[in-house]
Amino acid sequence: MVLHLKQLLSKHFFQLTTIGITMKKLGLTLLTALVGGLIAVGGYKLVESKQESKMSFEERQQLHYANNPVPNVVSSTGNPDFTQAAAMVAPAVVNITTTYPGRSRGYGASPMDLFEEFFGMPRQRQPRSAPPAQATGSGVIISADGYIVTNNHVVEDATKIEVKLTDKRVVEAKIIGRDPNTDLALIKINEKGLPFVRFGDSDQVRIGEWVLAVGYPLGLESTVTAGIVSATGRSTGIIARELQQRQYQQRGYQSDDQPMVNTAVESFIQTDAVINKGNSGGPLVNANGELIGINSNIMTPTGTYAGYGFAIPVNLVKKIADDFIKYGTVKRGLIGISFQELNPSLAKELETKETTGLYVMEVVPDGAAEAAGIKKGDVITKLDGRVIQSSSDLQERIYRLRPGDKVKLSYKRDGKERDVTVTLREDTRASESSKEESEAKRSGTEIYNKLGAGFVPASEARKKELGVSSGVVVAQVHQGGLFDYFNVQRGLVITHVNGRPVNSADEVEAALADSERGIVRIVGVPQRGSRVELNVPIEY
The missing domain is CATH 2.30.42.10 (PDZ domain)
Known part of the structure; x- marks a missing residue:
């Protein structure tokens, strides 16, 4: 009896031990699977992040909405109802404040949505010692990592650009690229997880459809107005007049035998949604809350809204924005x-x-x-x-x-x-007509804007060819900026700024903050075996 009991206990002990070992193996397997899954997900996210940086803005949005589907916007009544569209768009519309040291921007010190000259109000020019002036406009966020589209005329002469978000935060922005030919500009703030407006298709815009204009007009907070599309493919001549004025300035207002070159591109969406000063750079959206245009100018005999507003088609906006992040300039x-x-x-x-x-x-x-x-x-x-x-x-x-x-x-x-x-x-013609002012030592972002240049990362092949381990390529040089003033050429590979290696526009901006005694120290490599060192004063 005692022997039988011992055998029975021994048998159960063996079974319990086996179960314990099995449970440990199972737990280890589950833990291994969990860790492996986390590594896989993390690796996927890392790859996805790297891949996303190479995507166009439209592809980034498609990826976002594939992972975050939104319900269709359906009107709750038989009448037009824009509440859902407005709620979708308004959080991604920003107020832009620009500073112009030593000069005035004309009537009301505003970056006029319609350009002052068009209405017979000449710009007031003051000496550089004049008090700084400020102006306001609008912009629309197009990606969660802080890229913002606005008008070129909102930021073209600014030495400081501040963006006010709908949550009242105010952050400084840098210019990624400007295109006077279309009156578009791409700027960026260093923020993540931002709301953005979904792209629509301007080729599908129809005369008579309802649209909303969103922005910060006449010094007001975020404002939404509604109207219809009254025409498409309209040309007003406003951009062409501004470009012509720039050409006259470059020639010192002297006439010569050289003809004026019209490189303006105007094919506006015309709307009767109310657009006023300050709306420049804000979005025009359809009833689904999709971006179909960037509000650019108005036609009026008084300088304020008189029935006609014009927006740049979003399909053109997408191409310009993508060019700026891929090439640093517009590929025409x-x-x-x-x-x-x-x-x-x-x-x-x-x-x-x-x-x-x-x-x-x-x-x-x-x-x-x-x-x-x-x-x-x-x-x-x-x-x-x-x-x-x-x-x-x-x-x-x-x-x-x-x-x-x-x-x-x-x-x-x-x-x-x-x-x-x-x-x-x-297109081998010079299309840049920017003129950047400068003053004393400021933040890296402000100095970046004063350089009057655009940068793209140097390819590995180019760095290997030059025998360098870091570098950005000067992709744009705007007339009147510091780089233009000191004859820095497009195509130059810059390896160091203020002693720091640079491989992206963001790294250039960060390095500029280290400028000492008002001097930016730049190292460039024009060809293998040669090196140029520039000491660029921030104020000249």
Whole structure:
């Protein structure tokens, strides 16, 4: 009996021990699986983060909404109801305050939404010793990591840019890129997890559809107005006038035989939603809360809203913003023609039977059009199968493309329509017309803006070619900035700023904060085996 009990206890002890060992193995397996899963997720997030930095802004948004789906916006009544659209957009609209040392911006010291000269109010110019002036505008956040789109004319002469978020925080911004040809600018603040506005498709905008304009007009807080799209593809001539004024300034207001070059791109969405001073750079959105345009200017005899506002189409905005983060400048492809928009009167003058389309006045030698066989006197009728209604249609659609892209043009010659494929060529004309002021030592962001330059990371191949381990490429040099003043050339690889190695625009900005006695110390490598050292005074 005693022996049987011992055997029984021994058997149960063995079973319990086996179970314990099994549980330990199971726990170890689960722990290993959990750790492995965390490593996998962490690795995925790391890869995803690296991949996201190479994505376009639209791809970033698509990734975000794939992981964070939002319900469709549906009106609660039979009448227009914009409450949900406004709630979606307003948190991502910011108020921009700019500072202009030693000069005035004209009427009301405002970065006029419509440019002061257009309404006969000349800018007031003061000596550099004049008190600093401030102005305000709007902007819209397009990514969670702080990229903001606004108008070029809101920030173009600013030495300090401050952004006020809807939660009342005020942070300093740096300019990533500016494009006077479209009146667009991309700026950035060093914040994460920000709300942003979802991109729409401006090609799908229809005359008569409801839209909202959001911004900070007339010194007010965030304001929403509603209206309809009253026209598309409109050109007002405002950007062209501003560019022409810049060219006159560069020539010292002296006339010469050199013709003025019009590089402006105007194909606005026209709306009767109320837009006023301060709305510049704010979003125009559809009833679904999707961004379809950036409010740019108004047409009025009084300087305030009189019924017509104009917004830059978002499909053009996306391309410009992507170019700035990928290349540091706008990559513009050209067909290589000059043309005039036909009407019956012009057709009679030119002795052509065609009364619609774009009449080719000149073909640029060795340009894309000449290579494709287009000749003077041809009439452009379609682009990629879409009828060309106006010159703005062609300009805006071509500006969305880059050198090397191919387009299908339809044109008429001798009454017969023909198709040809044109490979766009690079625009070699200088398009930068920025002028950055400077003053005493400030924050790294403010000094960054004073440099008047854009930077992109140097490729590994380029660094290897030059024999350096760090570097950014000077991608833009704006007229009037510090780099322009000291003749720093585009394409120069800068390896160190104030003794610190730099590999990105953010690192350049951080290094600028270390400037001592008002001097920025820059090391550049123009070619292997050579090195240039620049001591750039912040005030000149």
